[in-house]
Amino acid sequence: MANSSPDTIDNISDNGRLTPKGQRTRLSILEAALTLFAQKGYQASTMREIAQAADCSLGLAYRYFPSKEDLVVALYDNTCSELRDYVAALPKTSMATRYTSTIRNAYVRLGPYREAFAAISSVTMDPSSHAGVLSDRMGYLRRQGIDVIRVVLAEAKDAPSAKDLETLTLLGYASYLLLLLFWVQDRTEGQRATDKLMKFVEETIGRLRPLLNVPMLAQPLTQLAEIIRPVFWGRDEACIPNPSV
Amino acid sequence: MANSSPDTIDNISDNGRLTPKGQRTRLSILEAALTLFAQKGYQASTMREIAQAADCSLGLAYRYFPSKEDLVVALYDNTCSELRDYVAALPKTSMATRYTSTIRNAYVRLGPYREAFAAISSVTMDPSSHAGVLSDRMGYLRRQGIDVIRVVLAEAKDAPSAKDLETLTLLGYASYLLLLLFWVQDRTEGQRATDKLMKFVEETIGRLRPLLNVPMLAQPLTQLAEIIRPVFWGRDEACIPNPSV
DNA sequence: CCAATAAAATGAACATGTTCATATTTGAAT
DNA sequence: ATTCAAATATGAACATGTTCATTTTATTGG
Numbered sequence: 001m002a003n004s005s006p007d008t009i010d011n012i013s014d015n016g017r018l019t020p021k022g023q024r025t026r027l028s029i030l031e032a033a034l035t036l037f038a039q040k041g042y043q044a045s046t047m048r049e050i051a052q053a054a055d056c057s058l059g060l061a062y063r064y065f066p067s068k069e070d071l072v073v074a075l076y077d078n079t080c081s082e083l084r085d086y087v088a089a090l091p092k093t094s095m096a097t098r099y100t101s102t103i104r105n106a107y108v109r110l111g112p113y114r115e116a117f118a119a120i121s122s123v124t125m126d127p128s129s130h131a132g133v134l135s136d137r138m139g140y141l142r143r144q145g146i147d148v149i150r151v152v153l154a155e156a157k158d159a160p161s162a163k164d165l166e167t168l169t170l171l172g173y174a175s176y177l178l179l180l181l182f183w184v185q186d187r188t189e190g191q192r193a194t195d196k197l198m199k200f201v202e203e204t205i206g207r208l209r210p211l212l213n214v215p216m217l218a219q220p221l222t223q224l225a226e227i228i229r230p231v232f233w234g235r236d237e238a239c240i241p242n243p244s245v
Numbered sequence: 246m247a248n249s250s251p252d253t254i255d256n257i258s259d260n261g262r263l264t265p266k267g268q269r270t271r272l273s274i275l276e277a278a279l280t281l282f283a284q285k286g287y288q289a290s291t292m293r294e295i296a297q298a299a300d301c302s303l304g305l306a307y308r309y310f311p312s313k314e315d316l317v318v319a320l321y322d323n324t325c326s327e328l329r330d331y332v333a334a335l336p337k338t339s340m341a342t343r344y345t346s347t348i349r350n351a352y353v354r355l356g357p358y359r360e361a362f363a364a365i366s367s368v369t370m371d372p373s374s375h376a377g378v379l380s381d382r383m384g385y386l387r388r389q390g391i392d393v394i395r396v397v398l399a400e401a402k403d404a405p406s407a408k409d410l411e412t413l414t415l416l417g418y419a420s421y422l423l424l425l426l427f428w429v430q431d432r433t434e435g436q437r438a439t440d441k442l443m444k445f446v447e448e449t450i451g452r453l454r455p456l457l458n459v460p461m462l463a464q465p466l467t468q469l470a471e472i473i474r475p476v477f478w479g480r481d482e483a484c485i486p487n488p489s490v
Numbered sequence: 491c492c493a494a495t496a497a498a499a500t501g502a503a504c505a506t507g508t509t510c511a512t513a514t515t516t517g518a519a520t
Numbered sequence: 521a522t523t524c525a526a527a528t529a530t531g532a533a534c535a536t537g538t539t540c541a542t543t544t545t546a547t548t549g550g
Contacts, residue, residue: 019497019546046536057500059540068537118372126367127430128288128360134430178423185372185379186476196472204465220449227441231431264516264527291506302530304510313507 026064029054033071037116042072042123069131072120073138079109080144087151095156096205099172100198102152103179107194118184125181133177134232142173142232149173160212167225174228175201271309274299278316283357287317287364317358317365318383324354325389332396340401341450344417345443347397348424352439359436363429370426378422379477387418387477394418403454409463412470419473420446 018026032053036045047068051061065071086105090098110117123131130137150169153159160168179201183194211217263271277298281290292313296306310316331350335343355362369378378387395414398404405413424446428439456462 017497021546022498025498047538048536056498058538059501060499062538063498066538122367122371124367125370125426125430127363127432128286129367132430134432181370182473182476185370187372187379188475193472193476197469200465200469200472220445224442224445227438227445228427230433231427231438262527266516267528270528292508293506303508304531305529307508308528311508 022064025054025056025060029056029061029064030071030074033065034075034113034116037071037075037120038113041115042068042120067131069120069123069129072123073131073141075113075117075120076124076141079106080141080148082109083148084144084151087148090152090155092155092157094158094206095153095160095168095209096202098152098156099149099205100202102148103176104198106176106180107183107191114184121181121184139233145176146170146173146232149176158209164212164218164222167222170225170229170232171221174232267309270299270301270305274301274306274309275316275319278310279320279358279361282316282361287313287361314365317361320355320358320361321365321369322386324351325386325393327354328393329389329396332393335397335400337400337402339403339451340398340405340413340454341447343397343401344394344450345447347393348421349443351421351425352428352436359429366426366429390421391415391418394421405457409457409467412467415470415474415477416466419477 029050033045033050036050036053039045047061048058050071051058054061065074083102083106087098087102090101092098123129124133126132127134129135132138133142146169149172150165153168153172154165159165179194179197182197183191186194188194208217274295278290278295281295281298284290292306293303295316296303299306310319328347328351332343332347335346337343371377372379377383391414394417395410398413398417399410404410424439424442427442428436431439433439453462
């Protein structure tokens, strides 16, 4: 009874106390789930099917993924990590180009799971779900995503001042979420509307960049960022990871 | 067995073949549900509880509301109708004031059911769900919402030209959805962030309105509207109710 | 090698959204 | 009033996410 180790696995930190065998099993369940999600959508895929496809029992699936939603969280998590690597190798061109390239890359990676992702974008948008993008539990994912955007902007050849950087990073992250939402909703052939939108965004950022020095434009941006910031960060979390900047 | 009438009620059109008694029952179920949602949230309220509170059987609840989600769709529907009335009586002030007043009014109406609304905002964002805002089945709700926004803008004392009106209507409706999304996600005390955002929006619209005549601002807006329009309308639906324009 | 302890794995049981065959009530026509 | 069809109402049964007591397998200390 007196057990020092938890009886449920915290899937947030994969590193945890997972035997190699355990990790293998966990992965096979995740892969089975993503395949099924891509094939028949999130709702239509039952946990029993997933377990069967992963060749394990129903209960075991729940050992590694405390809920169905957590499978989605894992997909999110993977994509985030991959994006970080992509961004690290990104040429130091303009903010506009770096930003849109990064998002386009996310589209490509998530492409095969677009339908699955669409099916779960619902979960992602549910604030009462512990898997919602803005939920406390997903703080680490937000932080990761925001960090990616910050690097995208900070390493550009036309990077803004340190002060503007934090403003643009938050707005850039919010826009990133919205662009994902748009992509998911875009039922035009080959998501052509999203393509056009990305071109528009790239052009617009390029045009607006020089105007950042005009206070009449820069100030409202800062203001907007400060308004939406508390919604992205719980009150206990630091707004800026590096207070030194 | 050979039954010419459908065996499920299309809750979309309340008017339908519903006896006065049926309408009363439907209403009592809806009221019980909304009360429970407001009291203990959407998830925590079971259909059995709702039926019990409405003093009817479980099966009957499903006769009038094919799914739990449809209870919230009904809430959304009601709010839309009420908004239309509200807008009809709105003083002919500026676009900025009329627009933000309308949305603030929606917040007030939905306030008691914020959590319930949050719980289905997910569904609302799910393109694979037949209850998604952008799904074909909800076309009538989109049209209704867009019509409301059009009236808000068209009846303002600083109403734009007919051509700009369609652009601004679509952008205004899209923004309306986003502002609802923000409100739902806003966990600050009393949704203070949303309050601030609305002030910001009102001010910004007011500032930008005179610049509508500057092509360099107006043209990108039109461009943006045309990019997102196909995502809001299925290919079979008319983009503009009045093709004469 | 053997116990003992922890990890991995199982499947039955439960809660709740949903469906359906059936029963009851209502209303109108004869 | 009787009858019949349609509307209204019922609750048992089903599907699926989730939990849990239990069993099996792996690992470690002696």
